Amino acid sequence: MTARKTAVVVLAAGKGTRMKSSLPKVLHPIAGRAMVHHVLHAAAGLSPERTLVVLGKGMEPVARAVAPALVAVQDPPLGTGHAVLAAAEALDGFDGDVVVVFADTPLVTLDTFRAMLDRRRAEDDPAIVVLGFRPANPGAYGRLVVKKGKLKRIVEAKDADEDERAIGLCNAGLMVIDGRHALDLLRAIGCENANGEYYLTDIVAIARERGLDAAVVEAAEDEVMGVNSRAELARAEAVWQARRRLHFMDEGVTLTDPATVFFSADTVLGRDVTIGPNVVFGPGVSIEDGVRIDAFCHIEGAHVASGARIGPFARLRPGADIGEDAHIGNFVEIKKSVIGKGAKANHLAYIGDARVGAQANIGAGTITCNYDGFNKHLTEIGEGAFIGSNSSLVAPVKIGDGALVGAGSTITSDVDADAIAVTRAPQKALPQGAAKFRARNARKVKG
Ligand code: UD1
Ligand code: MG
Numbered sequence: 001m002t003a004r005k006t007a008v009v010v011l012a013a014g015k016g017t018r019m020k021s022s023l024p025k026v027l028h029p030i031a032g033r034a035m036v037h038h039v040l041h042a043a044a045g046l047s048p049e050r051t052l053v054v055l056g057k058g059m060e061p062v063a064r065a066v067a068p069a070l071v072a073v074q075d076p077p078l079g080t081g082h083a084v085l086a087a088a089e090a091l092d093g094f095d096g097d098v099v100v101v102f103a104d105t106p107l108v109t110l111d112t113f114r115a116m117l118d119r120r121r122a123e124d125d126p127a128i129v130v131l132g133f134r135p136a137n138p139g140a141y142g143r144l145v146v147k148k149g150k151l152k153r154i155v156e157a158k159d160a161d162e163d164e165r166a167i168g169l170c171n172a173g174l175m176v177i178d179g180r181h182a183l184d185l186l187r188a189i190g191c192e193n194a195n196g197e198y199y200l201t202d203i204v205a206i207a208r209e210r211g212l213d214a215a216v217v218e219a220a221e222d223e224v225m226g227v228n229s230r231a232e233l234a235r236a237e238a239v240w241q242a243r244r245r246l247h248f249m250d251e252g253v254t255l256t257d258p259a260t261v262f263f264s265a266d267t268v269l270g271r272d273v274t275i276g277p278n279v280v281f282g283p284g285v286s287i288e289d290g291v292r293i294d295a296f297c298h299i300e301g302a303h304v305a306s307g308a309r310i311g312p313f314a315r316l317r318p319g320a321d322i323g324e325d326a327h328i329g330n331f332v333e334i335k336k337s338v339i340g341k342g343a344k345a346n347h348l349a350y351i352g353d354a355r356v357g358a359q360a361n362i363g364a365g366t367i368t369c370n371y372d373g374f375n376k377h378l379t380e381i382g383e384g385a386f387i388g389s390n391s392s393l394v395a396p397v398k399i400g401d402g403a404l405v406g407a408g409s410t411i412t413s414d415v416d417a418d419a420i421a422v423t424r425a426p427q428k429a430l431p432q433g434a435a436k437f438r439a440r441n442a443r444k445v446k447g
Contacts, residue, residue: 005096
């Protein structure tokens, strides 16, 4: 068989009123990625020839978010069948396979899309393949009426009789339609039903009347769950996270307590990475092989090179670039800074807008004073430099290679390589001062 082309139509015109949000439903994120992008991302794995997102009126933010995917506006929304027809122009003359997906069904995997396409292209050549599942509670889902192994029709719960409602096999909503018939079949859909809507699901019975076949591919309930409310959004997040944890463990990552680690959709982890309990990955993180991240770290927009150790209780913010074998310890915050190979900031520090050389040592309580209320300034710390505890480095400032900053210093001018800089006030010593002080106070208490 010659390679057939694929077109993807994503339905997203529904209002999503149950989210009670000013953000369009399909832009609500799961693992930091908008639901509609999860769907587009999975579908992109099919290398579709064209992708079209069907939106409602006034959904410009979604149109901007999905660019460069093409957008069609369905106004007013008269049902799922009507929604696919909003893409008619893009499908005109298309003779490949049309994959219809819902933007609020974000957990469907590429494997499932592939299984549906394979079934569509099998020898018995069904014109339509429907994704089915067996939910614990079939409730309002459309029911798949299968007879002698063939899908006869889909009946919406509202329109179903008692026998049909007893069917456990339900419609997940996704469909693959042979593009050679798609527009003819879609145009034949009417709206004589309980809702007065154009049901995409009616396409199955219409196809059969015309002597075409329909088939079912089944998926797990977790994979096809729809998101209509915040509670369902949280459930989808939980399902996604559980899936991702297993994926990373399969890829050679150790998670001490998997249920407490949260990833973003774009998190990249190497092999032999070990992650302790309660670690959160925001967007844009990549971690190389052999890194250890101890408990209670928050990491976002950061890169960590192999062999580094992070945490416990460390915060890596956007632009943190941690070098090989570096150590970033407890209550250390790093923002937009490059930390050289083997450098250490082990306790209580803020490093922002800085470049720290290899093997440098940043003492406890070191702060880069990077912000003057208007602009951010750079702090440069040379290779092998040693910054004593509780030092403030007022940027812009440069500490040379091998230089030493005495504890408690406030550094406002550059320090030469191998120099010592110390700004501490001289220490006073009062012999017997403490004893005298105590005696004085003891008399007061008695007196
Ligand atoms: C649909 C199916 C039902 C299935 C269920 C699975 C139909 C008629 N019914 O019902 O068999 O069990 O999904 O979740 O298809 N949309 C538009 N324009 C419209 C209407 C909907 O773009 O005019 C979009 C929505 O944004 C959503 C998707 O289509 O992404 C599904 O619409 P929804 O109203 O949720 O369909 P269900 O009633 O859940
Ligand atoms: Mg729905």
